[in-house]
Amino acid sequence: MAGKEYFLMHKDIAVCLMEIDENGRIAHVRRNEAAKEHFPLGGQMNDMKFHEWWRDRAIPKTRHGAKTALQKLGYTSTNSALVNNLALSLSDCYWICLREESLSWKDVNLFTNDFVDSFGEITINQSYEVDLREKTQFNCATSQGELQKKWCIDADGRRYLLKGNYGESYQQSLNEIFATKLHEKQGFHNYTKYQLIRVKVDRDREGLGCMCYDYCSENIESISAWELLQTVKTRQNESLYYPFKQVCLSLGMTEDAFTSFMDYEILSDYLISNTDRHMNNISVMRDPDSLELLGFAPIYDSGNSMFYQLSERELSAVHIPDIRTHSFVEKEVRLLQYVKDRNCVDLGKAEMDFSIYEKDIEERHGRIPNLQALYEKKIDSLKAFQNGKDIWKNALYQ
């Protein structure tokens, strides 16, 4: 069956007309040449890229709890949830509008209109019963990432993101607080502040999650490094650091702004052994009206760090130079080769309080001394690095 015709909108600018079928697949994309600067950067190169941009916009079907949420809300796929909620997000200003409907941005955007993210709620607490009296126009705000999460509105109307954890442990949430504390100590400002929050998890059990306020608004939208990289040709297996830098500079960022942020992010990630700084975990901010680049989005998503996935026994076998990461290169230590200002992290202000990890479930308390010992080893290797040693050169292989 042919789909319905929708405009893809950037606020109130129609950037293309397209058909969307009932499974959320798009076809017959006709771009509005007069507004081509507003077309999503990730899809500017060609239609294949645009299809990918659209596919990536839906909540990943591998998101924990997504299957139950789809069933309970009566959606056949995360793509149909996307279409039903007009593809609205709290990280940018794109949305879709049926061709024959005359809706405007002010009627639909989630920054100022009410919503109840029931989809997100169910991913966190699968026993959540959708209350139809609570029904608002939108029951899902799209977002990326594997962890359960939901968007909420606090008493002052501020939008915030609540995130859960994999499995039984709360360490990923605790790691976000740990990272927040490190940035605070360092006096670094461009980071997303996370707070611990009690959440109802499965079978209405109380658990711990974390929350952070939206760093976007109607005047600030976020674009991931992954999306920016879709605007240039890259070679397979090439480190994406320099292509990413090239795109940021071509959009008007100064070399100094790029390097100083990346230096700090790489070094602070190294300290906390964040092994998940992939290209969707780095973003820039843009003014959605003038399209001006505003700089880096505040550091976010540092939860996959501090050896959260290792057992007590595995922790004692960690060999720091062998740590693998999902980032520009495979070996964590090799990320340090990009750092220009080796002293942008002050090791005199890096002493951390590990008691935060006592909030994790009892069975994991035995891991805390190992975490502390590994963190201290990291401090020692950064000391060597700051004293001029190219520590990655000791690594046995890339």
Ligand SMILES: Nc1ncnc2c1ncn2[C@@H]1O[C@H](COP(=O)(O)OP(=O)(O)OP(=O)(O)O)[C@@H](O)[C@H]1O
């Ligand atoms: N405070 C925020 N304000 C605006 N957008 C945000 C905020 N936090 C996260 N996002 C957006 O939501 C996406 C998912 O969030 P996040 O990376 O924290 O989730 P995750 O499930 O831990 O991801 P991953 O799969 O990388 O582990 C981010 O890539 C970013 O685009």
Ligand SMILES: [Mg+2]
């Ligand atoms: Mg992420």
